[in-house]
Amino acid sequence: MGADFWTSDHPAVATYARHVNPAFVKLLGLFGYGRLFIRARDVWVWDHLGRQYLDFLAGFGSANVGHNHPRLIERLRSFLGEEALNLCHVGPSPHAAELAEALAKLAEPLTVCLFASSGGEAVEAGLKLARAATGRAGFLYCQGGFHGTNLGTLSVMGEERMRKPFEPLLPGCEPVPYGDLAVLKAYLGTHRFAAFLVEPIQCEAGVVMPPAGYLAEAQDLCRRAGTLLVLDEVQTGLGRTGTMFAYQPDGFVPDVLVLAKALSGSLAPISAALTRPEVHAKAYGATDRFDLHGSTFAGNALSCVTALETLHVLADEELVANSKVRGAELLARLRERLAGHPLVREVRGRGLLVGVELGPTEKGFLNRLSPALVEMVSKKAFGQWVALRLLERGVICQPASQLWNVLKLEPPLTAQSVHVAQMVEALGDVLDEYRGVTPVLRDVTERLVRQFVAGWRF
Ligand code: PLP
Numbered sequence: 418m419g420a421d422f423w424t425s426d427h428p429a430v431a432t433y434a435r436h437v438n439p440a441f442v443k444l445l446g447l448f449g450y451g452r453l454f455i456r457a458r459d460v461w462v463w464d465h466l467g468r469q470y471l472d473f474l475a476g477f478g479s480a481n482v483g484h485n486h487p488r489l490i491e492r493l494r495s496f497l498g499e500e501a502l503n504l505c506h507v508g509p510s511p512h513a514a515e516l517a518e519a520l521a522k523l524a525e526p527l528t529v530c531l532f533a534s535s536g537g538e539a540v541e542a543g544l545k546l547a548r549a550a551t552g553r554a555g556f557l558y559c560q561g562g563f564h565g566t567n568l569g570t571l572s573v574m575g576e577e578r579m580r581k582p583f584e585p586l587l588p589g590c591e592p593v594p595y596g597d598l599a600v601l602k603a604y605l606g607t608h609r610f611a612a613f614l615v616e617p618i619q620c621e622a623g624v625v626m627p628p629a630g631y632l633a634e635a636q637d638l639c640r641r642a643g644t645l646l647v648l649d650e651v652q653t654g655l656g657r658t659g660t661m662f663a664y665q666p667d668g669f670v671p672d673v674l675v676l677a678k679a680l681s682g683s684l685a686p687i688s689a690a691l692t693r694p695e696v697h698a699k700a701y702g703a704t705d706r707f708d709l710h711g712s713t714f715a716g717n718a719l720s721c722v723t724a725l726e727t728l729h730v731l732a733d734e735e736l737v738a739n740s741k742v743r744g745a746e747l748l749a750r751l752r753e754r755l756a757g758h759p760l761v762r763e764v765r766g767r768g769l770l771v772g773v774e775l776g777p778t779e780k781g782f783l784n785r786l787s788p789a790l791v792e793m794v795s796k797k798a799f800g801q802w803v804a805l806r807l808l809e810r811g812v813i814c815q816p817a818s819q820l821w822n823v824l825k826l827e828p829p830l831t832a833q834s835v836h837v838a839q840m841v842e843a844l845g846d847v848l849d850e851y852r853g854v855t856p857v858l859r860d861v862t863e864r865l866v867r868q869f870v871a872g873w874r875f
Contacts, residue, residue, distance in 0.1 A: 424874050460836055474827065474828075520728075523728070526693050535677060539675045543612065543614070543673040554588075561595055561622030595615070623819065658767040661737055682727035737830070755845065755848065794857060799857055
């Protein structure tokens with residue numbers, strides 16, 4: 418297969434393939450993806466032909482207030498008219514101060530904030546903070562965990578495929594099984610670790626829910642061992658799981674809370690690592706240490722005003738409560754619609770973060786003949802195929818990036834019952850066509866042949 422084995426009349430496709438990501442376009446061309454997304458508003462996205470899609474991906478959980486919320490647009494317009502100093506490095510920034518104060522109120526007692534621009538950077542801010550505050554070098558992280566693709570965050574990447582090409586990475590990083598307190602306790606007992614990095618729900622590993630009480634107990638073990646618990650709420654934070662932060666129902670507060678994605682209002686990149694004042698003071702409290710962490714765009718005014726308005730919209734429109742109610746409705750309706758389906762293993766989640774795990778639940782003929790083939794098809798192809806079929810029915814969603822047989826559903830928190838119903842109906846209808854792995858294989862093969870005949874038309 419050559420680099421240009423696909424064809425397309427749309428110049429942006431070729432330009433993207435030539436200058437941004439050739440292999441991605443090649444992969445999309447395999448099935449004839451055929452669309453460029455160019456406009457978005459609330460829960461809706463439109464492609465270059467004007468076709469409308471219901472967005473159940475929402476920028477991987479970034480568009481919690483919906484796309485291009487009119488209040489964010491208005492705030493950005495007025496900000497641009499203010500001739501404010503966007504990058505303020507010559508003294509305290511009033512915009513960063515105001516946002517940090519608003520976040521502190523939400524996350525109390527985590528009242529000091531390190532700003533950054535991406536989730537991965539903010540996770541690294543948390544890890545650096547832990548090293549600087551504890552004087553220890555090691556990091557514990559969870560198998561399956563996903564925290565970004567910088568070299569630091571790759572060192573704590575729970576997925577080998579993503580990590581391997583970049584090794585050797587940071588020394589002293591040890592994986593532990595997610596949800597296993599006994600193993601965690603044993604590692605913590607060595608007193609080598611600055612931080613234990615963990616997600617409250619593992620998003621990209623396939624919406625993996627921890628056992629009840631796991632996080633609170635882990636925080637307790639960490640405190641006794643002098644290790645900081647860094648909670649990665651990059652995807653779960655700001656209402657996604659039906660509470661402002663996912664840790665809140667568990668009755669504990671982490672040492673460090675990492676936020677990103679939704680803080681941006683999906684418009685202006687920004688992230689934050691919040692901690693208690695005494696932890697921050699240990700790390701960066703001295704005048705010869707105040708500048709050990711920072712970056713040019715960290716806490717820029719444009720991103721801060723967007724984030725602040727995002728917090729106001731979340732509160733004024735009661736979107737956290739909506740996430741809880743709508744999420745429960747989504748779970749219940751999916752469970753009812755997909756009950757007994759031979760290719761649906763589980764529907765799980767909290768708030769508007771829901772995973773549908775696909776794969777054979779019983780031993781069909783093909784499974785007895787070739788279990789490895791069935792496992793391969795369900796793991797590698799089925800989730801992507803269902804996502805494509807949903808796209809063709811006007812619904813956007815994606816499998817979890819590290820477990821392709823789990824469809825991850827995470828619409829804007831503005832989603833209403835009618836949107837939940839549309840999603841459930843679309844998924845139910847697509848899955849009705851596939852009650853075994855054989856029809857999946859048949860349809861995928863047919864599509865590949867059709868694409869071959871059409872000259873791999875994008
Ligand atoms: N942490 C979690 C839980 C994530 O889901 C992601 C991205 O998907 C990240 C960190 C990395 O964020 P970013 O892509 O903004 O660097």
